[in-house]
Amino acid sequence: MKGVRAVIVPVAVVMCVGGAAVAGQSASPGARSGSGEVLETTKVVAQRLDKAVTLPGDLTPYQAVDIRARVEGFVESIAVDRGTWVKQGQILARLSAPELRAQRAEAEAKLQAVHAQQAEAQARMVSAQSTFDRLKAASSTPGVVAGNDLDIAARTFEAAQAQVDSLMKSGMAAEAGAKAVSELEAYLEIVAPFDGVITERSVHPGSLVGPSAGSMVRIEQVSRLRLTVPVPEAYVGAIMRGTKADFRVSAFPDRTFQGAIARPAYSLDVKTRSMLVELEVANPRLTLAPGMYAEVRWPIARAQTSLFVPATAVVRTSERQFVVRVRNGIAEWVDVRRGEVNGDTVEVFGNLREGDIVVRRGSDEIRPGTPVTTKG
Missing domain, CATH: 2.40.30.170 (Efflux pump adaptor protein, beta barrel domain)
Structure with a gap:
């Protein structure tokens, strides 16, 4: 009998302990679902996002340009220096370009020669036209003018007229060349393109400047x-x-x-x-x-209002980001995306509406379907 008791008692103890553990595990969810967890909740608020963040920035001139000479020449005079305030159109420097003076003289001489040729050709054309008109009038009487003479007069008039037209085109080209040289000479005066201040000066009287050289001055508005x-x-x-x-x-x-x-x-x-x-x-x-x-x-x-919840209400796991919404006393997870933080609240985007009840301190331990007793 003693041997039998020694075996039976430990087995009974183990069975009792095991039964108690099973009872405890089965009772926990039942107790939680029966009474409901008491959790602090808050409402989803709709308001306009209005905040500011600090960002770096750089101030630059509204306009800035490095001024270079458009024609090659020597600096004859320069009237500005670093820190000089200038107005639009003000002369900054004057250049000297002997080559341009020679080009202008050549262009003007060519233009005068073309004008002389035009006058001579015009006179020849008038003479040829007069001869042709007289022969044509005389040819109305048979036998007075040979037909060959009339043809020669007509061809002479046409050639003279063609020469006049050619010289007219040559004259236009010569005038364009002279005008181009004059325009280049206008570039010998360097003027300010807008109101501003000279911030750099890199040339002095006597400096050789040109389109391929560096800038003469820099002006900034x-x-x-x-x-x-x-x-x-x-x-x-x-x-x-x-x-x-x-x-x-x-x-x-x-x-x-x-x-x-x-x-x-x-x-x-x-x-x-x-x-x-x-x-x-x-x-x-x-x-x-x-x-x-x-x-x-x-x-x-934002152009429209946004929804905000306490920052602690948003739960982030390795798989999702959500808030715990309480609807009819039952917890449910609602996936959201975070927006801007505004104080202790955060902007959220998801299937939420203004006035929805969410758990203030969300947790993934609050499973969907869990009965919840709210505490505002």
């Missing part, structure tokens, strides 16, 4: 500036022309300046995944200067 900002791809959809953006520069840390979005590039750089956008900046007092680095408070806004 700085009363208006361009602020170029590389906008990341995520913010490209919020670009709206005319929107104002504030910015600061290190030279004036206590001041805030403003520009207006004017010219998006409408193309992204494949390396940086950003789009260059130009802002127009008025600079009437010349406080700002090209080359300054700017920190831009870039505005991000």
Whole structure:
């Protein structure tokens, strides 16, 4: 009997312990589904996205050009230097080109010679025409004029007329050549193409300049500036022309300046995944200067309202991203895409509506179909 008890008692203990474990496992989900979890929830809010992020930017001149001589010559005089303010049309420098003077004299002489030839040919044509007209009138009386003489007079008149036409074309070509030389001489005066400031000067009186040489001076328009900002791809959809953006520069840390979005590039750089956008900046007092680095408070806004939930409501796993919505006391997963963060809330896109109830602190442990007792 003692041997039998020694065997039976351990077996009974094991069976009791195993039964208790099974009972515990089967009771857990039943208890959870029966009473429902008490979770803090919140409503999905619809509002307009209105925020700003800090982006780098560079200030550049509204217009800038390196001025080169259009004809080869020597600098006779130059009236500007670095820092000189100039007006459109103002003479910056004068050049001297002896070759052009010789070309002009040659063109004018050629034109005069053509005009003399034209006068001579015109006289010959008039004489030939008069002879032909007299012979033609006399030929009306039979036997007075030989038929061959009339033909010769006609051919002479036609040749004279053709020579006059040819010289007229030669005269037009000579006039065009003389005009071209005059236009080239006009390039001996270097003028400012727009209002601005001279930022570089690289020549002095006596310097040899020409189309293939380097620039003589550089002029920049700085009363208006361009602020170029590389906008990341995520913010490209919020670009709206005319929107104002504030910015600061290190030279004036206590001041805030403003520009207006004017010219998006409408193309992204494949390396940086950003789009260059130009802002127009008025600079009437010349406080700002090209080359300054700017920190831009870039505005991000949507044309329509967006849905927002607490950032903690969005659950991300290796397979999906979702929020836990509570509908009729039952939990369900709704896949969403994250947008912009606005404070402690995040913009979401998915099958949600304004006023939907979602769990404030989402978790993948809250399985779909789980009964939930909400706590606002």
